[in-house]
Amino acid sequence: MNEDRKIPVGVSARHIHLTQAHVRVLFGEGAELTEMKPLSQPGQFAANETVAVYGPKGSFPKVRILGPVRKATQLEVSRTDAFSLGLKPPVRESGHIEGTPGIRIVGSAGEVTIDEGVIVAARHIHLHTSDAERLGVADKQLLKVRVGGDRGLVFENVIARVSPSFSLDMHIDTDEGNASGAATGDFAELLPE
Amino acid sequence: MNEDRKIPVGVSARHIHLTQAHVRVLFGEGAELTEMKPLSQPGQFAANETVAVYGPKGSFPKVRILGPVRKATQLEVSRTDAFSLGLKPPVRESGHIEGTPGIRIVGSAGEVTIDEGVIVAARHIHLHTSDAERLGVADKQLLKVRVGGDRGLVFENVIARVSPSFSLDMHIDTDEGNASGAATGDFAELLPE
Numbered sequence: 001m002n003e004d005r006k007i008p009v010g011v012s013a014r015h016i017h018l019t020q021a022h023v024r025v026l027f028g029e030g031a032e033l034t035e036m037k038p039l040s041q042p043g044q045f046a047a048n049e050t051v052a053v054y055g056p057k058g059s060f061p062k063v064r065i066l067g068p069v070r071k072a073t074q075l076e077v078s079r080t081d082a083f084s085l086g087l088k089p090p091v092r093e094s095g096h097i098e099g100t101p102g103i104r105i106v107g108s109a110g111e112v113t114i115d116e117g118v119i120v121a122a123r124h125i126h127l128h129t130s131d132a133e134r135l136g137v138a139d140k141q142l143l144k145v146r147v148g149g150d151r152g153l154v155f156e157n158v159i160a161r162v163s164p165s166f167s168l169d170m171h172i173d174t175d176e177g178n179a180s181g182a183a184t185g186d187f188a189e190l191l192p193e
Numbered sequence: 194m195n196e197d198r199k200i201p202v203g204v205s206a207r208h209i210h211l212t213q214a215h216v217r218v219l220f221g222e223g224a225e226l227t228e229m230k231p232l233s234q235p236g237q238f239a240a241n242e243t244v245a246v247y248g249p250k251g252s253f254p255k256v257r258i259l260g261p262v263r264k265a266t267q268l269e270v271s272r273t274d275a276f277s278l279g280l281k282p283p284v285r286e287s288g289h290i291e292g293t294p295g296i297r298i299v300g301s302a303g304e305v306t307i308d309e310g311v312i313v314a315a316r317h318i319h320l321h322t323s324d325a326e327r328l329g330v331a332d333k334q335l336l337k338v339r340v341g342g343d344r345g346l347v348f349e350n351v352i353a354r355v356s357p358s359f360s361l362d363m364h365i366d367t368d369e370g371n372a373s374g375a376a377t378g379d380f381a382e383l384l385p386e
Contacts (some may be wrong), residue, residue: 154346
């Protein structure tokens, strides 16, 4: 592997982002998310709080909330999870939830049903601006990234997301992790164009 | 896509192969597997019969048996399934079960616990001898195969299995299908060396 083009891998299990309004419906008036542990991206955290989600076919009793709160509530699941729930969410970039399926969300103090917001997250790489310069990558560029090992493969259409507030990390979901054999903490290689 | 190098894709859900002896333990003296529908490989079939399997952590109540009977009983699961069962099976070629985890199998008339036989199937392509000649592929060769679409990727280490009794078909598991967006009936492209 080219050491200069190594990308840390993070495998994202199903999780949910909530608006402040939904946090209060789900956990009570005045409730705030509380941090359990920090994530790879600065300022992001896994919350102590979890919710249950109910699809037309199945449910998950304990879905981790990732904070801080966002402008829109969004549930990110793998395709495998989607089949269990009985939903057919599209593959989308985070925040692009127009026309996606909704779902019922239940917290310790209340529940809410969203009309849209369930997605299968598009694989992507967070790059700090300096990483992007070093690697010659532009924001929104579609990249190819190779994972080695006996289930080795090359992911195409990996979306570059560049920001001075990001830390270098490729995010794939559990289906992609299982299919490639890549686990959180492994490294993948950014291939040349 | 290069039309000459198109490979049909088949996504294999979890399934089990049984020995004749185990069929009789599980379904009763004199029992035989009965065909529900033929599979892509000549002579292979999905049986009407199913079994339940019980791992240390979870179980699946209805696992399809694929016939005809084999020399060794073998349960093929995805990595996702393996987590649910609480097992850590290796990625193996079919039939290579030495040192793999065992599992408890329950049929309508009895049960059996195998000491080994649970695998995550290594991705592979069945090629008729004439396909192999046409495509310049040797038995056991490791191939690269590209799946298009928004989750497009290139599978590496796809094992060629060549026989005059095979029909051209690439077999991947449900994790690999979900990660690549490929479904049974889709086509992938065999890449040049």
